[in-house]
Amino acid sequence: MKRLQKAIFLCIRTVSLLFAVSAISFALISASPVDPVQQYILGLGTAVSPEQRAQIEAFWGVEKPLLERYFSWLGQLLCGNLGESLLYRRPVAQIIGERFRNSLALMGCAWALAGIVGFLLGCVMGMYRDKGPDKLLKKVCYVLSSTPAFWLGLLLLLVFSVWLGWLPVGFSAPVGALKEEVTVWQKVRHLVLPAATLSLTSFANIALHTRQKLIDVLESDYVLFARARGEGEWTILRRHGLRNILLPAVTLQFSSFSELFGGSVLAETVFSYPGLGSAVSEAGLNADVPLFLGITLFSALFVCAGNLAADLLYGVIDPQMGEGEKTG
Amino acid sequence: MTENRESLLSIRDFGVSFQRYDSRMGQTRLQVISNLHLTVYPGEILAVVGSSGSGKSLLALAILGMLPLNAVTGGEILYRGKELTPERQKQLRGKKIALVPQSVTFLDPLMKTGKQADGQGGTGLTQKRRDIFRRLGLPGKTENLYPFQLSGGMARRVLVSTALLTEAELILADEPTPGMSLEQALEALRMFREMAEEGRAVLLITHDLDLAVEFADRVAVFYAGTTVETARASDFQNGPDALRHPYSRALWESLPQNGFRPVNGFQPYAGNLPGGCPYAPRCPLRTARCETALPPVRTVRGGEVRCYDGA
Numbered sequence: 204m205k206r207l208q209k210a211i212f213l214c215i216r217t218v219s220l221l222f223a224v225s226a227i228s229f230a231l232i233s234a235s236p237v238d239p240v241q242q243y244i245l246g247l248g249t250a251v252s253p254e255q256r257a258q259i260e261a262f263w264g265v266e267k268p269l270l271e272r273y274f275s276w277l278g279q280l281l282c283g284n285l286g287e288s289l290l291y292r293r294p295v296a297q298i299i300g301e302r303f304r305n306s307l308a309l310m311g312c313a314w315a316l317a318g319i320v321g322f323l324l325g326c327v328m329g330m331y332r333d334k335g336p337d338k339l340l341k342k343v344c345y346v347l348s349s350t351p352a353f354w355l356g357l358l359l360l361l362v363f364s365v366w367l368g369w370l371p372v373g374f375s376a377p378v379g380a381l382k383e384e385v386t387v388w389q390k391v392r393h394l395v396l397p398a399a400t401l402s403l404t405s406f407a408n409i410a411l412h413t414r415q416k417l418i419d420v421l422e423s424d425y426v427l428f429a430r431a432r433g434e435g436e437w438t439i440l441r442r443h444g445l446r447n448i449l450l451p452a453v454t455l456q457f458s459s460f461s462e463l464f465g466g467s468v469l470a471e472t473v474f475s476y477p478g479l480g481s482a483v484s485e486a487g488l489n490a491d492v493p494l495f496l497g498i499t500l501f502s503a504l505f506v507c508a509g510n511l512a513a514d515l516l517y518g519v520i521d522p523q524m525g526e527g528e529k530t531g
Numbered sequence: 532m533t534e535n536r537e538s539l540l541s542i543r544d545f546g547v548s549f550q551r552y553d554s555r556m557g558q559t560r561l562q563v564i565s566n567l568h569l570t571v572y573p574g575e576i577l578a579v580v581g582s583s584g585s586g587k588s589l590l591a592l593a594i595l596g597m598l599p600l601n602a603v604t605g606g607e608i609l610y611r612g613k614e615l616t617p618e619r620q621k622q623l624r625g626k627k628i629a630l631v632p633q634s635v636t637f638l639d640p641l642m643k644t645g646k647q648a649d650g651q652g653g654t655g656l657t658q659k660r661r662d663i664f665r666r667l668g669l670p671g672k673t674e675n676l677y678p679f680q681l682s683g684g685m686a687r688r689v690l691v692s693t694a695l696l697t698e699a700e701l702i703l704a705d706e707p708t709p710g711m712s713l714e715q716a717l718e719a720l721r722m723f724r725e726m727a728e729e730g731r732a733v734l735l736i737t738h739d740l741d742l743a744v745e746f747a748d749r750v751a752v753f754y755a756g757t758t759v760e761t762a763r764a765s766d767f768q769n770g771p772d773a774l775r776h777p778y779s780r781a782l783w784e785s786l787p788q789n790g791f792r793p794v795n796g797f798q799p800y801a802g803n804l805p806g807g808c809p810y811a812p813r814c815p816l817r818t819a820r821c822e823t824a825l826p827p828v829r830t831v832r833g834g835e836v837r838c839y840d841g842a
Contacts (some may be wrong), residue, residue: 423636427637431624432624432630434625447641
């Protein structure tokens, strides 16, 4: 019963959040100097007289009040119609689907790598607290977390693609190759640098949080008792440390979806990687309003899914929270 | 009688102080335990009785060599006649010296109780542990519960079981019984007694004088970070005349069955100790030298006492 209630609550929360995001982003776009009509006319490639322009505006309902425009857009949205991209002249949903598949590979790799590396380094830092390895890694973390993703991307490009020539400069496949002929190996080679950029800028957060939590755990009464029972430091980490520091790490890891998405916009732009991130910057720069709003909603859903996953995993890792769900 | 046996643990002139950094005064030292004398013999239960804040729990950590890093110790601790160095403490921890800590916070919140009690011994100890759980009145399902699902008394019984599972020769039990029902507490103490009869020793740290007198062989009275008297438990049953230190007598008189008379004043806290005998400010028998120099330990009628009176 409690589970059902919780599920309903989460659904309501997600829907109301998406509703709020759609309203706010629609209002912001309307208030901005972005002119979708102008963009549409540019895309036509022919000269348009002021009368024709007025006709287009009347057809699109540009002069109608904001609320009316919003609700007609929302109505279409609820029917599953995200509109057509002004830039690509194709349905927005189709573009998001395609781009997201590319981004998923990139963000998935970067996310897993950042999580694993961050957690392991956090453990090492916690165990060697205030000693050499901890001091060194802490500096590395501070430097990397204050490095902008696009700058790091350029740096990696310069070193590994331009100077060393080990890895391709951009895109998700060799230029000019047919889609059917692209091998997995080629795809992986194109993925390395953007994924490295994205994970390098995001693991520091999880490493520093894991370090602090491990230090708290090592100072706890139950670790004191474990020491009194003759357990060694590494046994303590394995028996008591890992599970107790996993909860904050998992929470952070799943709630980092927003930073991950934000980082992917920069990384994909630098590497011309055809993912959702580069699509959003193209849509923004070219005033492609339908695509822009579509991706905004999609990314909100994506971040929401991450937080939801963190919520659900709590109960699995911490029996106290699982119990709370059943009885409390 | 006990004096002729070889001691298991012998603590002499032991002190613990903490280094603190103060913005105005720079580095300062906070003396928490000082001039502590205590001897534990195999086969006995020695109770250390003192009020909270008197430094009792630190004593257990000091014996295990697990004081915080900013703690400085003085004096010496001998285990089986040899100095208890940090290396030896590390070897003996959990094997020859076992701790029974105070509360549920000493259990890992994310590990099931049974697995936790087995400890590093793993499944090899499971059968023995189940027997001990049963004797302590823990229901069979306890082993599958997490610490947050235990009552305070259950948690303490689980903690007691961890020491009973070891081959330890010395058990440091820090307030093991509060929260248990009388029956459970008695069963736990009976198990400590059995261990003592096997030739092991139990150091029972408690604030409960009645319990100490009932179950221990000897009672050490702890006051402001030091032991003022170590007496046979029977001395407390025989009344104030059998006791040696004015504080022990005051403690005896403050028990409900002995008149419930409170002692005036309060125990000085660490960092605020008077020079000389720490009990002097409250003592009816104090003389001028009590306030300037700490009395040496004397053996009086088979007990040890730090007092000039009667010397």
